[in-house]
Amino acid sequence: MFKILVIALYLLGSFCFADSNPQSWAQRTTPTSDSISQSIGTFTSGCVAGAMALPTSGIGYQAMRLSRNRVYGHSALIQFIQQLGQVAADQQLGTLLIGDLGQARGGPTPSGHRSHQTGLDVDIWFLLSRQLDNRLLSANERETWSAPSMVNLSTDTVDYRQWTEAHEKILQAAANSPEVDRIFVNPSIKQELCKHKTASAAEWLRKIRPWWKHDDHFHVRLKCPDGNLYCQGQPALPIGDGCDASLAWWFSAEAKTPSKPAKPTAPPPLPALCEQVLNQ
Template identity: 80%
Template sequence: MSKILLIAIYLLGANSLADSSPQNWAKRTTPTPDPVPQSIGNYTSGCISGAVALPLSGKGYQVMRLSRNRFYGHATLIQFIQQLGHVAADRQLGTLLIGDLGQARGGPTPSGHRSHQTGLDVDIWFLLSKQADHRLLSANERESWSAPSVVNVDTDTVDYRQWTQAHEIILEAAALHPEVDRIFVNPSIKQELCNHKTTSSAAWLRKIRPWWKHDDHFHVRLRCPDANPHCQGQPALPEADGCDASLAWWFSEEAKTPSKPSKPAIPPPLPALCEQVLNR
């Protein structure tokens, strides 16, 4: 093989890696024009073609942090958010404040997330805003408001100054949605839900999964939609409701002070199809 050909192969590989950098994905500010959305890869290494923009305001919800341009997702995700907004409005729970979905073509983001890459994840703040019930928030409010933590870290319990029954109702409504695969919350929130579970709540409690942080928002993840053959889902959840010893571990010193890796994790490579999505 000639030296020139070797150099060409090296440069081609280098350009491919550069094109897949988070900065280049963030520069793609419009979705591909595919009529049928396709989630490609997995939640932490993937992309989406034919993404749909969530309208910035709708019944029962408003989108926050518009400057991040992360309000795109699979059509199934957009429908889920709008339906949950209707639940919040119809049951007078307050207005849902929507954080990040994904970028216009998914892919890795320059900051904030390792997931949210296939258009099937959304962060929803625990701030169920009564102030936003009857008016649109200004652009400045959408950028400057922060979601308060609903957890008391000193007692490993929810903070009852912030936590209300409305939060449990909206989590239940989200978890009961058939397209929802799992919902990540702070372990103290999971414990609060387990403390007064009923026989009927076991079916949706299993979808509520404890995870680090997530004290000011909950992270909803949808399953791979039908007719999306290149979408890779997660392993099935355990059949139990998760209110057992597996939850107790999250309050151990091992869980609270996880060891840090000696070297930064290398992001997994994106599926080859994502190169086409990026460069269209």
């Protein structure tokens, strides 16, 4: 049914836009009934049909902040998280604590996260808890625990009281996944990874991108899955491992005191196809 509606909407409403009111999307607390996940639009202006809910606990991971109801994503994202949890368990790296994925039908959220709209983004805490002893966190712990910062802001380095080899290994495992497009981390974390780079690390290091904040979690973004014709990915990453002068810029005064952009008067328009996703 989704394919038929896609064609109809694309032919009849290619110049129309879907409702971009965040409250409208937050009120849709269940996914559409489509049997196959489809990401539509861009990461900051899109939606997802046929999303799946991440089981709140699994091998090597547990989901946090369940009250947000942002445990939904494309089937490819759910599979990725479960596979990364298995890696964490097999290598005894600690339990992954999973933050936000997206809403049941994607779209803009009432607060925070301009991205996470197409079911292809997930935040994973740097708190790799080895103290769980295979027990499930309580509902209260999932709501009240916080991830510590991995960065010493006074020295622009990672905080070695928090940072461990396990963090580097889980980032490498995530970046080596072929479905991953890029991973956002704090610039100081990227700098730390560059200190230990080897010739064979160039390809996975290239996917690790410095970005503001991201000192207590890393943000994984998947590529548009095959067959998702209306998913729009980002431009290709620059050539190289990213450990060059482009990284040095992040520690400049310009980067540390960026000018504040003017607040948009309205959310960006969503693709017309998202209207059916919202109202199905």
